[in-house]
Amino acid sequence: MKVAVLGVGLTKFGELWETSFTELFVEAGTKAIENANIDGKDIDAIFVGNMSGGRFIDQEHISSLIADYAGLTPIPSTRVEAACASGGLAIRHAIMGIESGFYDIVVVGGVEKMTDVLTERTTQILATAAEQEWEANLGMTFPGLYAMMARRHMHEYGTTREQLALVSVKNHRNAVNNPYAQFRFEITVEDVLNSTVVAEPLRLLDCSPITDGAACLVLASEKKAKEFVDNPVYIIGSGQASSTISLHGRENIAIMDATINAAKEAYKRAGIEAKQIEVAEVHDCFTIAEILAIEGLGFVKIGKGGKATEEGLTEIGGKIPVNTSGGLKAKGHPVGATGVAQAVEITLQLRGEAEKRQVNADIGLTHNVGGSGGTAVVHIFSK
Amino acid sequence: MKVAVLGVGLTKFGELWETSFTELFVEAGTKAIENANIDGKDIDAIFVGNMSGGRFIDQEHISSLIADYAGLTPIPSTRVEAACASGGLAIRHAIMGIESGFYDIVVVGGVEKMTDVLTERTTQILATAAEQEWEANLGMTFPGLYAMMARRHMHEYGTTREQLALVSVKNHRNAVNNPYAQFRFEITVEDVLNSTVVAEPLRLLDCSPITDGAACLVLASEKKAKEFVDNPVYIIGSGQASSTISLHGRENIAIMDATINAAKEAYKRAGIEAKQIEVAEVHDCFTIAEILAIEGLGFVKIGKGGKATEEGLTEIGGKIPVNTSGGLKAKGHPVGATGVAQAVEITLQLRGEAEKRQVNADIGLTHNVGGSGGTAVVHIFSK
Numbered sequence: 226m227k228v229a230v231l232g233v234g235l236t237k238f239g240e241l242w243e244t245s246f247t248e249l250f251v252e253a254g255t256k257a258i259e260n261a262n263i264d265g266k267d268i269d270a271i272f273v274g275n276m277s278g279g280r281f282i283d284q285e286h287i288s289s290l291i292a293d294y295a296g297l298t299p300i301p302s303t304r305v306e307a308a309c310a311s312g313g314l315a316i317r318h319a320i321m322g323i324e325s326g327f328y329d330i331v332v333v334g335g336v337e338k339m340t341d342v343l344t345e346r347t348t349q350i351l352a353t354a355a356e357q358e359w360e361a362n363l364g365m366t367f368p369g370l371y372a373m374m375a376r377r378h379m380h381e382y383g384t385t386r387e388q389l390a391l392v393s394v395k396n397h398r399n400a401v402n403n404p405y406a407q408f409r410f411e412i413t414v415e416d417v418l419n420s421t422v423v424a425e426p427l428r429l430l431d432c433s434p435i436t437d438g439a440a441c442l443v444l445a446s447e448k449k450a451k452e453f454v455d456n457p458v459y460i461i462g463s464g465q466a467s468s469t470i471s472l473h474g475r476e477n478i479a480i481m482d483a484t485i486n487a488a489k490e491a492y493k494r495a496g497i498e499a500k501q502i503e504v505a506e507v508h509d510c511f512t513i514a515e516i517l518a519i520e521g522l523g524f525v526k527i528g529k530g531g532k533a534t535e536e537g538l539t540e541i542g543g544k545i546p547v548n549t550s551g552g553l554k555a556k557g558h559p560v561g562a563t564g565v566a567q568a569v570e571i572t573l574q575l576r577g578e579a580e581k582r583q584v585n586a587d588i589g590l591t592h593n594v595g596g597s598g599g600t601a602v603v604h605i606f607s608k
Numbered sequence: 609m610k611v612a613v614l615g616v617g618l619t620k621f622g623e624l625w626e627t628s629f630t631e632l633f634v635e636a637g638t639k640a641i642e643n644a645n646i647d648g649k650d651i652d653a654i655f656v657g658n659m660s661g662g663r664f665i666d667q668e669h670i671s672s673l674i675a676d677y678a679g680l681t682p683i684p685s686t687r688v689e690a691a692c693a694s695g696g697l698a699i700r701h702a703i704m705g706i707e708s709g710f711y712d713i714v715v716v717g718g719v720e721k722m723t724d725v726l727t728e729r730t731t732q733i734l735a736t737a738a739e740q741e742w743e744a745n746l747g748m749t750f751p752g753l754y755a756m757m758a759r760r761h762m763h764e765y766g767t768t769r770e771q772l773a774l775v776s777v778k779n780h781r782n783a784v785n786n787p788y789a790q791f792r793f794e795i796t797v798e799d800v801l802n803s804t805v806v807a808e809p810l811r812l813l814d815c816s817p818i819t820d821g822a823a824c825l826v827l828a829s830e831k832k833a834k835e836f837v838d839n840p841v842y843i844i845g846s847g848q849a850s851s852t853i854s855l856h857g858r859e860n861i862a863i864m865d866a867t868i869n870a871a872k873e874a875y876k877r878a879g880i881e882a883k884q885i886e887v888a889e890v891h892d893c894f895t896i897a898e899i900l901a902i903e904g905l906g907f908v909k910i911g912k913g914g915k916a917t918e919e920g921l922t923e924i925g926g927k928i929p930v931n932t933s934g935g936l937k938a939k940g941h942p943v944g945a946t947g948v949a950q951a952v953e954i955t956l957q958l959r960g961e962a963e964k965r966q967v968n969a970d971i972g973l974t975h976n977v978g979g980s981g982g983t984a985v986v987h988i989f990s991k
Contacts, residue, residue: 271850276668277662277668279660279662279663279668279733279736280662280663280668282740283736283740283744284736284739284740285659285660285663285689285691285736285737286689286690286691286736286737286738286853286978286979286982286983288689288690288850288982288983289690289691289850289851289852289853289978289979289982289983290739290853290982292850292982293850293851293852293853293854293857293982297850298849298850298851298852299849299850299851299865299866299869300849300850301848301849301850302690302850302983303688303690303697303701303848304688304689304690305686305687305688305689305701306668306669306671306687306688306689307669307671307672307685307686307687308668308669308672314686318686318688318701318704318705320708321701321704321705321708321710322701322704322708323708324708324709324710325703325704325705325706325707325708326707327704327707327846350662353662353666353667353668353669354668354669355669356667356673357665357666357667361666463710465684465686466681466682466683466684467654467671467672467675467676467680467681467682467683467684467685468672468676468681468682469672469676469681470669470672470673470676471676474676482682483682486682595669595671595672596669596672599669599671599672599673599675599676600669600671600672600685
């Protein structure tokens with residue numbers, strides 16, 4: 226498979242109280258269309274990743290809302306949802322739309338408006354990504370779920386509290402150079418260790434924030450892309466896997482099997498191996514999640530993620546820079562938009578347009594997770 | 609395009625207080641898998657149409673939940689949503705999954721559990737399919753929106769109150785012979801005209817009910833299907849279109865332009881014309897909606913739908929039997945499931961398995977609408 230990324234667009238990520246859900250999507254989409262140098266009339270379909278318009282803004286049917294406000298009716302517009310993996314999933318189904326021959330050029334975006342409700346309600350809404358009957362209804366929240374994974378990882382593999390903190394320190398450092406990031410300031414290991422406890426062992430600075438934002442790509446078939454640009458970045462692999470929605474169903478909560486399975490499919494479709502990846506955006510909703518990700522993706526052996534982080538493997542300048550954008554932790558995590566924003570960053574890196582956070586890479590990867598690992602989506606990009 | 613329907617499965621439609629959301633999907637899915645005579649291990653992916661798990665049962669990420677409870681992890685599982693068109697949309701994206709070469713065999717289902725919340729909250733949840741800012745927040749509900757369309761249609765084309773009632777009378781008559789239908793009793797024009805006013809001119813018996821239920825199909829590539837069955841029913845056309853989410857944005861609310869545009873694409877892909885359709889399941893969420901549907905699909909000229917209904921065109925025994933299942937009105941309308949349930953009925957009709965409601969047909973059509981027509985999805989089936 227081979228689908229071209231013709232254009233990318235991002236809104237600023239943050240608490241955007243003066244910008245509506247629809248305005249966010251249209252802003253990112255317009256930027257992507259301009260970046261692709263195409264016209265609105267070239268677009269055959271829209272795909273939207275969104276976790277919970279229904280609860281964050283009381284609005285379902287956002288596919289129609291977006292097509293309407295973008296002035297793109299009557300083209301097909303589809304929302305896909307798998308909690309925080311909604312963005313990555315939208316990309317995968319946009320690819321299928323193109324590879325099936327239904328469409329030549331599509332806009333695929335992700336969007337979430339999370340700050341229109343009170344914070345305690347946001348926590349409840351995010352918990353709808355976990356199983357209600359066996360997790361959320363009993364009071365479990367996402368920091369709690371990832372805290373259990375962190376504890377188990379520390380127990381099984383000797384991962385340290387400081388290694389977890391180093392994920393956050395790195396991602397904050399990277400975000401300083403990302404003009405779209407929510408938090409553009411550095412933090413230290415001590416800052417993380419001294420921040421408020423959220424769910425032991427995770428503290429405030431281990432957790433990604435609540436964010437408004439949108440991200441869009443323009444994708445095109447290989448043939449169609451050549452009409453617009455000589456050497457686009459291509460998506461050459463896609464993988465998606467499911468797992469049990471709740472942690473108690475998993476054999477081992479110190480690994481994320483959906484990541485392993487999604488990566489396997491993506492590598493196979495791309496015809497490459499993990500060791501060929503040169504830059505990656507992974508789903509660091511909590512610090513432990515980045516460690517689980519780099520292990521599940523095969524960048525390091527299972528259990529070695531903490532140590533590898535400590536040794537600088539994933540820093541800019543390391544062997545596989547991870548979350549050069551600042552990641553979910555520091556760039557921000559508008560849940561439905563995240564998977565698409567990851568693809569924007571990898572495209573910029575492969576184009577050589579990542580400015581002060583530029584790394585040297587020909588092949589990149591995105592990794593997007595829903596819930597505590599009930600869904601994972603992986604994409605592989607190549608120059 | 610040509611994708612085979614290998615199996616179909618339905619739950620009973622109704623107020624199923626003793627059956628959970630997950631149990632509904634798994635029951636319909638198991639029936640479809642048994643009907644297809646395949647094993648769980650043959651399935652490459654799951655697609656789920658669902659309007660608002662997030663609000664009806666406080667659960668997003670239902671793709672993972674369903675894969676988990678169906679015992680089908682780690683295969684990819686995806687939810688798509690476009691309000692009441694979610695089921696039809698799931699079928700379309702399952703087709704893309706197959707036509708793109710990503711999958712050989714998929715389960716595509718729709719499910720909604722609507723009776724776990726109070727009725728007034730159900731009305732609010734359904735109103736999230738309309739634009740919040742300009743419709744729902746001002747007190748507009750779906751009966752109100754369709755009542756405006758009905759009034760305009762009566763004004764423009766002389767459609768009568770009795771013609772609207774005849775849609776309901778026909779669909780109730782058909783449902784008597786559908787063991788899965790919610791309402792298996794006949795009603796008269798007088799019953800409709802004397803029922804409680806909901807939103808003038810629409811009365812209670814003009815409106816589809818609140819329903820729990822699920823429906824599933826097993827779809828396969830043409831090549832793969834031949835390993836399992838000699839002469840499956842095929843889906844030979846698919847169309848999807850968007851329109852403005854709110855009525856005030858439309859040029860004419862007495863026509864449904866998304867239906868017209870989706871039908872155009874579906875007929876083109878199938879290489880057929882409207883006059884070749886011999887049986888159809890259309891989106892009669894309100895009686896006026898069936899009239900708008902048969903006009904938009906090209907079965908009759910715009911404005912002639914009421915008259916054609918009166919003359920018996922759409923009855924069993926008429927030229928194009930419509931809603932032989934009982935339609936949304938009498939079979940029931942579990943919103944996310946409806947589009948898939950329509951496909952189950954057309955498959956049964958083309959297989960000759962529709963028992964006492966059997967008609968003589970080689971080519972059939974399904975038509976599924978989201979909101980007041982912000983989304984429409986059309987599929988064409990052939991023996």
